[in-house]
Amino acid sequence: MREQGNQAEAVIVSDQWVNGVITENVRTAVSQGGLKRPTYVDSRIALGEYRHVMVKPNEWEFAEALQTPFAVVRGASEDWLKALGGEWVKRADVEICLTRADYGVMWVGRDQTFATDAPQVGPPIDPVGAGDAYLAAFAGARTVGATVPEALLFGSLATSIVLQKIGTTGSATAREMTAAYARYRKNQAGRDSVESWVRAI
Numbered sequence: 001m002r003e004q005g006n007q008a009e010a011v012i013v014s015d016q017w018v019n020g021v022i023t024e025n026v027r028t029a030v031s032q033g034g035l036k037r038p039t040y041v042d043s044r045i046a047l048g049e050y051r052h053v054m055v056k057p058n059e060w061e062f063a064e065a066l067q068t069p070f071a072v073v074r075g076a077s078e079d080w081l082k083a084l085g086g087e088w089v090k091r092a093d094v095e096i097c098l099t100r101a102d103y104g105v106m107w108v109g110r111d112q113t114f115a116t117d118a119p120q121v122g123p124p125i126d127p128v129g130a131g132d133a134y135l136a137a138f139a140g141a142r143t144v145g146a147t148v149p150e151a152l153l154f155g156s157l158a159t160s161i162v163l164q165k166i167g168t169t170g171s172a173t174a175r176e177m178t179a180a181y182a183r184y185r186k187n188q189a190g191r192d193s194v195e196s197w198v199r200a201i
Helices: 002-007 022-032 059-065 078-092 130-143 148-162 172-185
Strands: 011-015 039-043 095-099 106-109 113-115 198-200
Touching: 011 022, 011 130, 022 039, 039 130, 059 078, 059 095, 078 095, 078 106, 078 113, 095 130, 106 148, 113 148, 130 148, 148 172, 148 198
Parallel strands: 011 039
Antiparallel strands: 095 106, 106 113, 113 198
8 A cells, every 4th residue: 555655646545444444553554645645534433533624524534534413513603613623733743625616616725715505506416425535636636747726626527517417326427527617607607617606714
């Protein structure tokens, strides 16, 4: 694993089992690797144990990592989440990409915070695979040089596609991403596509 990681431009770790399958030794190796290359982690139960990486919690995972009641996190103000997330950022040297379902996404970084609205997707929807698609799209965009706001938009476009794939763990093809971006630009009526989607906090 270390050899493959050393050859990679970026590393994604996704551990979705209820009890987790990533051991403490592997988490330590991943954290150390995060000092050398961009590393993105999604974990059902152990996000709070990683260092030097970008973590992608949903609201439940965010609450678990910070030992805060989910009911407090759900629907909390962006300013409150920024403050709470900022403490995590400083303590563990991480960056946080918090997915909030219908509330959109918040990015809490070491020196900047952004928020986006949720993509407008009508029913029926199926959320299976949406978080994985977001992480893959975000990490892929960052790896090829996208800014954080650009990657946040890219992730949201991927999510908007996967949410509409009913009864399957969806994915977003290059053609679907291109079409989603074209629709988004049309809806922006000529405004700058990234600045109109992503706002600094």
